Amino acid sequence: MECRKGCGMCCIEPSIVQPLPGMPAGKKAGEHCVNLDLSDYTCKIWGQPEYPDFCRIFKPEPEFCGSTRTEAEQILRFLESSTRPDGRSGRV
Ligand code: SF4
Ligand code: SF4
Incomplete structure (x- = not known):
């Protein structure tokens, strides 16, 4: 899939x-990368x-990106919490 314009969730949630x-x-999880332009x-x-x-290696995949920005947020947030050894979100 093509990276969705105006998304940026993979630069925020994980x-x-x-x-x-x-x-x-x-x-940290939920913290935006300082290199992410928040205007777009x-x-x-x-x-x-x-x-x-x-x-560079990370490629957009429906499995991670979903079909909307909100879906990407939910999927990536879930994956982040489910891959932590303590099961917590670790969000800022
Ligand atoms: S989550 Fe997927 S669609 Fe959104 S910015 Fe990252 S790669 Fe692109
Ligand atoms: S460097 Fe760029 S692509 Fe990588 S996490 Fe930060 S904003 Fe996203």
């Missing part, structure tokens, strides 16, 4: 343990040398 530009300790939910560093490899 926790990221790897360092991100501007976020050396990664980010696009990545401000896409295509730049500092764009992280793990962001």
Whole structure:
């Protein structure tokens, strides 16, 4: 599938343990990446040398992205909580 315009949920809902530009300790679940442009939910560093490899590898899939932004939020939030060893959301 094509990445949905105006979504950005994969840059908000999941926790990221790897360092991100501007976020050396990664980010918590529900915290938006500082590289996400909140005016249109696009990545401000896409295509730049500092764009992280793990962001490059992540591809849109209906299984994760759903068919709407709200569905993506729900799916990614559920996956985040269900993959934590303590079963908690760990959200900010
Ligand atoms: S959740 Fe999926 S559709 Fe939304 S921004 Fe990420 S890859 Fe694109
Ligand atoms: S660097 Fe860009 S693509 Fe990666 S999580 Fe941050 S905003 Fe999203």
